[in-house]
Amino acid sequence: MRPSFxxxxxxxxxEMSLQITxxxxxxxxxxxxxxxxxxxxxxxxxxSQGLSLPEAHAESSAVEALxxxxxxxxVQVEGTPVxxxxxYQFPKQDMNAQGASLALTAVLSKERKRxxxxxxxxxxxxxxxxxxIVADKSVPYSTIKTVLASAATQGYTDFRLAVVKGE
Amino acid sequence: MNISGGSGHSGSxxxxxxxxxxxxxxxxxxxxxxxxxSFVSIGLLDAGISAAGKASDSAPAATVQASLELQADxxxxxxxxxxxxxxxxxxxxVKPNGTEWNIEALAAKLREIxxxxxxxxxxxxxxxxxxDYQSVVRVMDTTRQTLPSVLLGGF
Numbered sequence: 001m002r003p004s005f006x007x008x009x010x011x012x013x014x015e016m017s018l019q020i021t022x023x024x025x026x027x028x029x030x031x032x033x034x035x036x037x038x039x040x041x042x043x044x045x046x047x048s049q050g051l052s053l054p055e056a057h058a059e060s061s062a063v064e065a066l067x068x069x070x071x072x073x074x075v076q077v078e079g080t081p082v083x084x085x086x087x088y089q090f091p092k093q094d095m096n097a098q099g100a101s102l103a104l105t106a107v108l109s110k111e112r113k114r115x116x117x118x119x120x121x122x123x124x125x126x127x128x129x130x131x132x133i134v135a136d137k138s139v140p141y142s143t144i145k146t147v148l149a150s151a152a153t154q155g156y157t158d159f160r161l162a163v164v165k166g167e
Numbered sequence: 168m169n170i171s172g173g174s175g176h177s178g179s180x181x182x183x184x185x186x187x188x189x190x191x192x193x194x195x196x197x198x199x200x201x202x203x204x205s206f207v208s209i210g211l212l213d214a215g216i217s218a219a220g221k222a223s224d225s226a227p228a229a230t231v232q233a234s235l236e237l238q239a240d241x242x243x244x245x246x247x248x249x250x251x252x253x254x255x256x257x258x259x260x261v262k263p264n265g266t267e268w269n270i271e272a273l274a275a276k277l278r279e280i281x282x283x284x285x286x287x288x289x290x291x292x293x294x295x296x297x298x299d300y301q302s303v304v305r306v307m308d309t310t311r312q313t314l315p316s317v318l319l320g321g322f
Contacts, residue, residue: 020186027193034200045209054301056308058210099322132211135300141237141321142296144303148216149322159319160211163304 045162047134048076054137056163065130066111066156068104068147070139075104075147082107088139090146100150108154131156212307215318231287233280233314236321237294237306241268247280247287268302270309277313290314293321 047053051071069076075083075090083094083103094101112127119125131151135144148159234246241263259280261273281287290310294303307317 020190023190024186024193027190027197030197031193031200034197034204037204038200046205047209053209054304056210056212056304058212063211137299137301137304139300140296141294141298141300141303144300144319145296145321148319152216152322157216159214159216161214161304161307162209163212165208165210 045132045134047162051134051136052138053134053162053164055166056161057166058163063130063132063160065128065132065160066108067132067134068151070133070135070143070147072136072138075101077104077107077111080107085143088136088143090143095146098149098153099146100153101146104147104150105153108151108156112154112156127155129156130158130160132160132162134162212304212311214307215316216320216322231284233277233287233290233310234320235273235290235292235306235310237268237292237298237302239295239297241266241302243268243273243306245273245276245280247284249284268306270305273306274309274312277310281313288314289316289318291318291320293319 045067048069048071051069067078069079070085070088072088073085074081075085083090083101085091090101094103096102096105115127119127133144133147135147151157151159231247231249234248236244236246238244243261245259245261247258259276261269261276263269264272292303292307292310303319307319310317
C-alpha cells in the first residue's frame with residue numbers, strides 16, 4: 001500500500017484567474033468609506049497647494065463668504081491674484097497711512113460695489129460683512145493686520161479665520 | 168406544474184451575477200470620490216477687530232475687558248482693564264516655557280482672572296508684528312475657552 005505522504009503533487013497551472021468576487025468586496029468597502037466622508041457643502045474652502053493652515057478648535061463649519069487667501073508670495077481674493085508678496089510681507093509702496101493695502105483695498109472696494117449693485121436690484125439680498133481669511137500659519141501678524149485693516153475699510157467687519165480643526 | 172416563459176427557457180430562476188460591469192462602475196465611482204475627497208477638516212474661528220478702542224458689531228461691549236499682547240520673545244502680557252474702578256487694573260506676564268509659548272500657564276491665569284472678575288467675557292488680542300499667525304490663533308483658541316469673545320487688536 002502506497003504511503004499517503006508519497007502522493008503525487010498536483011500539477012501547477014500556469015494560468016491565474018482573477019478573483020472578481022474578492023475585488024468586488026474590497027471595492028464595496030472602499031466605496032462605503034468614501035461615501036461616508038464625502039460632503040457636498042455649498043462653501044468650498046480648499047486652500048491652495050503649499051498653504052498650511054493653523055490648527056485650532058473651531059466649532060463653526062465653512063460659510064459662503066468672501067475669501068481672502070494669504071500665502072508666502074501672493075494675496076488672492078476669491079481665487080483671483082491681487083498682489084504679490086515678498087516673504088509674506090506687503091510691499092512698502094502699497095501701504096497707506098492707515099496700515100491698509102492699496103491694491104487689496106481697491107479689489108475689495110470693487111467687490112463691495114458689486115454687492116451694493118446686487119442689493120439695489122434685489123431687495124431680498126443684503127450686504128454681507130463676512131469675510132473668510134485663509135492664511136498660512138507662518139504669516140506674520142503685521143500682514144494679517146494689513147489684510148484685516150484693508151477689509152474693514154470696505155465694510156467687511158465680520159472676520160472668520162480658516163483653521164484646521166484640531167483634536 | 169412548470170411555468171416556463173417561452174421556448175428554450177428551462178423555467179429556472181437562477182442567474183449568474185455579472186460582476187465585471189459592477190467592478191467597472193465601482194472603479195469609476197471610487198476614482199471620482201478619491202479626486203474630490205478632502206481628508207482635512209477645515210473650520211472657522213470667529214474673530215472681530217478692535218480698532219481705535221471701538222469693538223466690532225459682532226462682539227458685545229463689556230465694562231471689564233482683558234487685553235493680551237503677544238511679544239516677540241514669546242512672553243504674553245495680560246492686562247485687566249476696568250472702566251468703573253481704576254483699582255481693578257491688573258497686569259500679569261506669562262513667561263515662555265523654554266522657547267515655546269506657555270499656553271498652559273496662560274489658560275490657568277485666564278481662569279484666575281475669570282474667577283476674580285466674573286463679569287469679564289471678552290478679550291482683545293494683539294501681537295507684535297513678527298509674531299506668526301499660528302501663535303496668534305493658538306492663543307486666541309486658548310483664550311476663547313475662558314473668554315468667549317476675542318477681538319483682534321493692535322490697529
